Amino acid sequence: MKITRQKVAQKLIDYLDHRIALTELVDWAESAMMEADFEEQDFEILRDIVSRLGLADVRAFGMTWEDYEDFLSRLGYRVSITVLETPVMA
Helix, strand or coil: CCECHHHHHHHHHHHHCCCCCHHHHHHHHHHHHHHCCECHHHHHHHHHHHHHHCCCCCHHHCCCHHHHHHHHHHCCCCCCCCCCCCCCCC
16 A cells, blocks of 8 residues: 555544544554555655654654644645534533
């Protein structure tokens, strides 16, 4: 499986949108690093981001919102947040 900007961005988006858990993101990143089939034109960026994601579950290497925002920016995406109010159950 070729690792592209789009695939890495989609994994980040899926995680930030709670469609996958942190453990799934980390497992995917670790597998991607083992396969090391990164798109050649973006090799440095992809390798850097995926290697950091592979450590996201280690407390000492924990990620911040700004880290994820920076990753997506480096991949050519802009993050926009929508906050919705949910009814409070009594």
